[in-house]
Amino acid sequence: MNKVYDAIIVGLGAMGSAAAQHLASRGARVLGLEQYSPTHDLGSSHGESRIIRQAYFEHPAYVPLIMRSYELWREIERNTARELLLLSGGLMLSPPVHPIFRGSRQSAEQHGLPHEIWDVASVQNRFPAFRVPPHFAGLYEPQAGVLRVEDCILAMRQLALRSGADLRFGETVTSWHGGSDGPARVETNRASFRCRTLILAAGAWSPQFLRSLGAKMTVERLVMHWFQPEGALGRYEPQHFPVHIWGLDDGSYFYGMPTIPSGIAGLKLAFHEPRETCTPATIQRTVRAEEIQSISKIARAYLPDLALRHIAAKTCMYTTTPDEHFVLGPHPDMPSVILACGFSGHGFKFAPVVGEILADLAMEGQTAHPISLFDPNRFRPQA
Numbered sequence: 373m374n375k376v377y378d379a380i381i382v383g384l385g386a387m388g389s390a391a392a393q394h395l396a397s398r399g400a401r402v403l404g405l406e407q408y409s410p411t412h413d414l415g416s417s418h419g420e421s422r423i424i425r426q427a428y429f430e431h432p433a434y435v436p437l438i439m440r441s442y443e444l445w446r447e448i449e450r451n452t453a454r455e456l457l458l459l460s461g462g463l464m465l466s467p468p469v470h471p472i473f474r475g476s477r478q479s480a481e482q483h484g485l486p487h488e489i490w491d492v493a494s495v496q497n498r499f500p501a502f503r504v505p506p507h508f509a510g511l512y513e514p515q516a517g518v519l520r521v522e523d524c525i526l527a528m529r530q531l532a533l534r535s536g537a538d539l540r541f542g543e544t545v546t547s548w549h550g551g552s553d554g555p556a557r558v559e560t561n562r563a564s565f566r567c568r569t570l571i572l573a574a575g576a577w578s579p580q581f582l583r584s585l586g587a588k589m590t591v592e593r594l595v596m597h598w599f600q601p602e603g604a605l606g607r608y609e610p611q612h613f614p615v616h617i618w619g620l621d622d623g624s625y626f627y628g629m630p631t632i633p634s635g636i637a638g639l640k641l642a643f644h645e646p647r648e649t650c651t652p653a654t655i656q657r658t659v660r661a662e663e664i665q666s667i668s669k670i671a672r673a674y675l676p677d678l679a680l681r682h683i684a685a686k687t688c689m690y691t692t693t694p695d696e697h698f699v700l701g702p703h704p705d706m707p708s709v710i711l712a713c714g715f716s717g718h719g720f721k722f723a724p725v726v727g728e729i730l731a732d733l734a735m736e737g738q739t740a741h742p743i744s745l746f747d748p749n750r751f752r753p754q755a
């Protein structure tokens with residue numbers, strides 16, 4: 373109980389592992405605590421692949437953080453000799469007035485990002501696999517791609533361990549105390565620890581940790597599906613086949629990814645909307661027949677020539693804030709506690725820059741990265 377760590381991190385998923393890497397590499401004494409095994413699939417960071425893209429329809433303010441993330445992913449690849457980021461190009465497809473097309477275009481133009489605007493004929497010409505409704509438009513960005521999600525996390529932890537981080541698995545944090553006039557404390561099912569800075573990166577378990585803050589986050593269940601196409605699978609690997617995000621007229625969103633070499637032998641397809649509210653304790657892990665039917669219907673409508681056959685499915689959770697922007701910064705009432713949660717289903721690509729920001733905040737008390745959009749205090753009723 374005597375040792376005071378510089379930082380304790382609760383949760384070693386995407387964000388916690390990134391924080392551990394950055395803090396340890398700067399010489400901090402770091403303890404990371406994870407309730408499950410190193411490669412569990414019960415949170416938000418599993419399922420083979422995640423999209424990374426630059427023309428960010430969610431808000432142009434994310435773009436500088438994305439650009440830094442690309443640099444950091446490449447640095448992690450170099451330092452671990454792993455291939456993590458596979459460029460494939462990315463296609464946003466929706467009616468021109470839809471936020472997907474409008475927002476992507478705004479971010480691309482505002483930040484001078486490489487992109488092309490395509491009409492339906494150009495989309496069909498370049499990627500005949502897609503069947504695009506006549507009133508849609510396409511925005512193509514060549515720098516989009518996929519991240520091998522599990523390998524990314526293993527790589528960040530590998531670097532953290534190399535720099536001396538103490539990472540413990542199968543240890544659950546049962547309570548924490550912010551420490552207004554001394555070190556912060558955490559209790560686990562095994563022991564108690566103290567630290568100067570406590571980083572809460574508990575993913576879908578965060579709402580229960582943050583009740584006091586009035587941060588209204590909703591945990592949502594999503595299903596990832598894999599489909600086998602007819603013909604040679606190699607034609608759908610990232611160098612030939614783009615990530616694609618679709619905004620449909622009925623308000624639903626779906627997306628798809630290329631096949632990942634030496635992964636599940638199929639194309640991934642999933643809805644981003646609609647979603648189903650749950651908690652980590654109540655989430656239904658079994659995928660229902662009607663869910664397979666509705667995504668299969670999408671496959672037949674928008675990728676008909678591939679004759680896609682459903683081969684696998686897995687559940688995952690989003691932790692969503694009311695404005696779908698992240699919660700990243702010091703706890704408003706407890707300056708020794710830093711929050712990294714509410715990534716609202718689009719956080720993974722940012723993990724390395726989030727790690728860098730968390731290390732800045734923990735060690736310097738500030739960061740040069742623009743994070744005002746993510747202020748943890750924004751949901752509080754203002755006096």
Ligand SMILES: Cc1cc2nc3c(=O)[nH]c(=O)nc-3n(C[C@H](O)[C@H](O)[C@H](O)COP(=O)(O)OP(=O)(O)OC[C@H]3O[C@@H](n4cnc5c(N)ncnc54)[C@H](O)[C@@H]3O)c2cc1C
Binds near residue numbers: 386414
């Ligand atoms: C289906 C799906 C598709 C997605 N697609 C994309 C995409 O294409 N691109 C993109 O950028 N993002 C995407 N995301 C979002 C992205 O994956 C998440 O934002 C990101 O992985 C969240 O990381 P995290 O570290 O916050 O959570 P997690 O990785 O879940 O980590 C939280 C960890 O905290 C641990 N923990 C919780 N409570 C405790 C406790 N009390 N004690 C100890 N440990 C604890 C948990 O076990 C867990 O390991 C997607 C998410 C899903 C579900």
